[in-house]
Amino acid sequence: MKTFNTINETKKYLNPFHKKGQSIGFIPTMGALHEGHLTLIRKSKAANDLTVCSIFVNPIQFNNKEDLAKYPRNLVLDSKLLSENGCDVLFAPEVQELYPESEPQTLDVDFGDLAKVMEGKFRPGHFNGVAIVVKKLFDIVNPTRSYFGKKDYQQIAIIRHMVDVLNIPIEIVKCETTRETDGLAMSSRNLRLTVGERKTAPWIHQVLLKVKEKSGTLPVGQLKEWAIKKIQEESSLKVEYFEIAEKESLMPIENWQQNGNAVALTAVFLGDVRLIDNIELF
Numbered sequence: 001m002k003t004f005n006t007i008n009e010t011k012k013y014l015n016p017f018h019k020k021g022q023s024i025g026f027i028p029t030m031g032a033l034h035e036g037h038l039t040l041i042r043k044s045k046a047a048n049d050l051t052v053c054s055i056f057v058n059p060i061q062f063n064n065k066e067d068l069a070k071y072p073r074n075l076v077l078d079s080k081l082l083s084e085n086g087c088d089v090l091f092a093p094e095v096q097e098l099y100p101e102s103e104p105q106t107l108d109v110d111f112g113d114l115a116k117v118m119e120g121k122f123r124p125g126h127f128n129g130v131a132i133v134v135k136k137l138f139d140i141v142n143p144t145r146s147y148f149g150k151k152d153y154q155q156i157a158i159i160r161h162m163v164d165v166l167n168i169p170i171e172i173v174k175c176e177t178t179r180e181t182d183g184l185a186m187s188s189r190n191l192r193l194t195v196g197e198r199k200t201a202p203w204i205h206q207v208l209l210k211v212k213e214k215s216g217t218l219p220v221g222q223l224k225e226w227a228i229k230k231i232q233e234e235s236s237l238k239v240e241y242f243e244i245a246e247k248e249s250l251m252p253i254e255n256w257q258q259n260g261n262a263v264a265l266t267a268v269f270l271g272d273v274r275l276i277d278n279i280e281l282f
Contacts, residue, residue, distance in 0.1 A: 001083040003090045007098075007140050010091045014052070018142060022049035026143035028134060031055040032072040032188030036178035038085045040147040043175060045086045052089040052141050053082055059095060060105060061129030067274075072191045091140065098136055107132045109165050111158060114250060118243055118265055119154045119276070127158045134159055138170060145171040149178065151185045153265055153278045157250050177277075179205070185277045192273045200234050201275060204268050207231050208279040211264050215281040216256050220244050231268060240267040240274070247280065 004010040017024060025044030029037050037053075044051040055078055062068035075092060082090055099105060107128065114120070115127045138146070148156045160172050178186045183205035184198075193201060207230045214223055228239045245252050247261040256262070265278040 001087055005093055010140055017050050023144040025051045026141045026146045027053045028137050029055055030057045031078050033078045033081050034186045036149050036186040039178050041085045041087050044147055050088050053087050054091040054137050058133040061126050063123050063125050072188055105132055109162050118241055122240055131162050145173050147173045149175050151177040154250055189273050197270050200236055201270055203234050204277050212279050212281050220255055238269040242266045
């Protein structure tokens with residue numbers, strides 16, 4: 001596996017592959033890699049001539065400086081895992097490489113209501129930071145396909161919107177959420193859970209499964225209320241939001257007849273760790 005820290009050397013290495021018309025799969029990450037990330041690597045390997053992964057803890061997508069400081073980092077272990085799983089290229093830049101002080105960090109894309117609900121509502125500026133860094137990485141790698149896990153359901157919608165608006169010729173591949181054997185969605189943040197919290201965390205997914213069972217039988221608003229109460233039966237869990245929305249637009253729905261493509265999405269605090277998860281209902 002080749003590892004690069006600068007934009008120029010990364011582009012220089014990838015240029016011959018572009019000239020030959022070879023396909024490039026790309027997985028952007030913030031490191032602290034787990035089986036979910038590695039599954040994306042393997043999916044890319046199966047479908048492309050070259051697989052590239054980036055590791056960059058993006059400071060401008062954190063609206064909480066303490067959350068940024070606590071984000072787990074282990075580049076040595078991450079590099080080993082990538083190499084063992086067949087990744088061809090790792091791009092691991094420093095902050096100043098992607099964000100030179102002389103360059104304003106803006107992106108001329110209007111995400112409309114998509115960036116104002118759920119994650120957008122509770123993490124102001126988050127999706128703008130995500131879109132800016134992903135656009136930068138796309139410009140550097142120029143991949144054929146880029147792979148994302150469904151755990152970050154709203155993030156995928158944001159990236160797809162950006163790609164559509166800017167006419168970026170990249171296929172965004174949405175992949176199923178990778179889960180632990182007890183159902184907990186794999187996340188780098190899980191590393192911050194205490195032993196006791198880790199035992200409690202799967203309850204979120206268990207409630208989501210029950211929501212899927214009940215969808216269409218209870219009114220939407222009543223089901224949301226039930227889900228929030230059910231999650232918080234575990235006293236250490238605090239629901240920040242629980243929403244039932246249309247799969248593509250992610251706009252909240254008010255009744256089941258309104259749309260047959262619904263997804264339930266939630267953000268829950270367990271101690272000081274914020275966990276997100278979702279489940280497609282129809």
